[in-house]
Amino acid sequence: DTAVSQTPKYLVTQMGNDKSIKCEQNLGHDTMYWYKQDSKKFLKIMFSYNNKELIINETVPNRFSPKSPDKAHLNLHINSLELGDSAVYFCASSRAQAIRETQYFGPGTRLLVL
Amino acid sequence: DQQVKQNSPSLSVQEGRISILNCDYTNSMFDYFLWYKKYPAEGPTFLISISSIKDKNEDGRFTVFLNKSAKHLSLHIVPSQPGDSAVYFCAASAVPGNNRLAFGKGNQVVVIP
Numbered sequence: 075d076t077a078v079s080q081t082p083k084y085l086v087t088q089m090g091n092d093k094s095i096k097c098e099q100n101l102g103h104d105t106m107y108w109y110k111q112d113s114k115k116f117l118k119i120m121f122s123y124n125n126k127e128l129i130i131n132e133t134v135p136n137r138f139s140p141k142s143p144d145k146a147h148l149n150l151h152i153n154s155l156e157l158g159d160s161a162v163y164f165c166a167s168s169r170a171q172a173i174r175e176t177q178y179f180g181p182g183t184r185l186l187v188l
Numbered sequence: 189d190q191q192v193k194q195n196s197p198s199l200s201v202q203e204g205r206i207s208i209l210n211c212d213y214t215n216s217m218f219d220y221f222l223w224y225k226k227y228p229a230e231g232p233t234f235l236i237s238i239s240s241i242k243d244k245n246e247d248g249r250f251t252v253f254l255n256k257s258a259k260h261l262s263l264h265i266v267p268s269q270p271g272d273s274a275v276y277f278c279a280a281s282a283v284p285g286n287n288r289l290a291f292g293k294g295n296q297v298v299v300i301p
Contacts, residue, residue, distance in 0.1 A: 078231070105287065116190075117232070117277065117291040129286050164231050173220050173281050174239070177289060179231030 077101050078180035080165050086186045087155060095150045095183045097165030105129075106148035107166040107177060108140060117164065123148055124171040155187045191215045194278050194292035202300050207265040209295045211278030214259065218280040218290075223252060223263045226275045226294070235276070236263070268299045 078099045087093055099106065107130070108120040122130035123142040137153040152159060162182045168175040193212045201207045209223075219240045224232035238245040238252045238261065245252050251264045265272055278292040 115293050117289075119288055119290075122286060122288070124286075130288055166231070168287060171286050173283050173285060173287055174237070175287055176222075176234045176237075177287070179224075179233070181229065181231050 078165055078167055078178050080163075080180040080183050082183060083181065084184050084186075086188065088188055089155055089157060091155050092151070092153045093155060093185070094152070095163055095165075095185070097148045097150070097180060099146055099165075099167040099178070099180075101167055101169075101178060103167040103169050103178075104145060105168045105171045105175070106142065106145075107168075108148065108150050109164040109166060109179075111162040111164060111182070113161070121148075121150075122171070129171055152185075157187050160185055160187045190293075191218075191290045192278055192280050192292040194295050196295065197293065198296040198298070200298045200300060201268050203270060204267045207263075207268045207272065207297055207299070209263040209265075209276050209278070209297070211261045211263075211292055212259055213261075213278075213280050213290075215280070215282060215290070216259070217282040217285075219283045220281045221252070221254060221261050222279045222281075222289070223250075224277040224279060224291075225272075226277060232277055265297075268297075270299050270301050273297060273299045 105124045107122045121140045126142045165180040166177040222237040223235040226232045275294040279289045
């Protein structure tokens with residue numbers, strides 16, 4: 075009964091490959107997010123969707139493409155992986171997109187690009 | 189451009205004593221502040237928050253203090269327990285902002301039994 079789940083938990087791949095990370099939430103929330111935690115441990119927002127509509131799109135290479143097939147899912151597809159993409163990617167969700175809505179995080183996907 | 193800063197990356201404290209974590213921010217548009225706690229191999233978990241209209245919020249052993257004029261907040265944990273050993277992230281959001289959170293780098297807290 076995990077609230078926010080991500081698959082896979084670990085992902086090791088070669089440079090140049092294309093990979094996807096999946097996120098699902100069973101909280102009935104309208105808003106979902108992707109964050110990246112880099113090697114310096116900073117957590118930075120990448121994207122946010124509200125009711126399947128993109129509402130936050132930070133300065134992220136267009137090799138990264140989020141897709142929200144429905145409110146409960148937000149997947150992240152990464153094309154032509156680069157060494158610098160190695161990081162931990164966290165999915166999160168909140169009841170709504172308004173400030174003060176608590177964000178609930180998934181366990182993270184540890185991506186290593188070789 | 190780091191808008192939320194957490195210095196003193198690690199803190200060791202004896203069980204039962206107070207843990208104090210500090211956070212500074214630069215964006216005067218920040219209106220809401222949060223602390224998240226993170227265990228290894230898990231995602232951050234919401235701990236406590238404070239709105240800019242308050243200067244203190246308390247929840248059990250956790251208290252957050254906000255000094256808007258100094259753009260500074262702190263988290264007090266008292267008494268500290270071994271289960272509090274984790275990384276603590278300070279975060280902030282602005283209005284408008286679509287609930288976009290800006291995070292600090294995190295502070296590692298180790299509570300010694």
